[in-house]
Amino acid sequence: MGPAPLPGGKQPRTERGRRTLRKLLDAAALEFGEKGFHEASISAITGRAGMALGSFYTYFDSKDALFRALVSDLSTRVGLEAREALSGSHDALGAERAAFGAFFDFARSHQEIYRIIDEAEFVDPASFRQHYESAAQRIHERLQRGVASGELREDLDEASAWAIMGMNVFLGLKYAIWSGGRETADIAGVAGAILEKGIVKR
């Protein structure tokens, strides 16, 4: 998967440039994820990416700019993972379950994503907010499609999307990051059952 277009960044024009940028973002994810923003260094990142320190500035003006681009990249990739998972046909509940599973697997295989997004609240608050606003927007659009098809409650609104996102984020934090023992399908089933029937015994 290619990197997301960089907001305010320098877009590489060649395939080789795009590959190098991808390496740089992947190296940055590991470095920021392990050390945090303040301890991370540009030289350690270019070192991890196997490139010369000077080449960094072909792509970014500063560590801040790279961090901002990385948050945007992760945010876009989470969205793309969900979209890919939704490419088959799904009913409205199945769509939520597929999107959750894609997010959960992405978090499990990119453990650094939580720390990076969470640190954005302090390093770059606008990116932090943009990440969640756009994820909620995607969920809200799915809910609206489910309402239009007659599958979902007509009173679902933006707040319902935020509720679902929160559910997904905390299930990911607990079971994809902190405790690894449960399967994706198991956790997706817990979230799916709440969306399907709530918590009340019938």
Added chain:
Amino acid sequence: MGPAPLPGGKQPRTERGRRTLRKLLDAAALEFGEKGFHEASISAITGRAGMALGSFYTYFDSKDALFRALVSDLSTRVGLEAREALSGSHDALGAERAAFGAFFDFARSHQEIYRIIDEAEFVDPASFRQHYESAAQRIHERLQRGVASGELREDLDEASAWAIMGMNVFLGLKYAIWSGGRETADIAGVAGAILEKGIVKR
């Protein structure tokens, strides 16, 4: 409400001491909430609390120790707010709604709580984790009571508690912190409807 017992801290023995400690924690919440951990200073905190800088060390050994105590204090107070809201009689769904309302109102009147808890992930990861583990534990215990009374689905487990907590945290972030336009009862109703009947149209 008195402060929570301080983990590893110095417990004041007198009522006057407890009041001063309360003032210190409240001043710390404002200072850490506005400036963040790294920019916050002990002298600004004692200044806000109207006490001499030297008295600080009667209570804490360091800014780190104060921050740790503050996270524990906020965590305990969120729990106490929920418990107070639950002191009347509630059915199982009503209990979740009351607990959510108490949390939401507390967040709205203590806007700094999100930033402080979130920053704990970086300043004091053990406190961060403890905060969410104990909140999830409280929800899980409520769910177990609802299962025992025959009101809730028998398959609700720890993961269901994490899902509910995530819903509550993100609804709070969006509607108690970022956008203030909607009433507590309105947002509690959105969460409550999901728990009552899921998102499917019947």
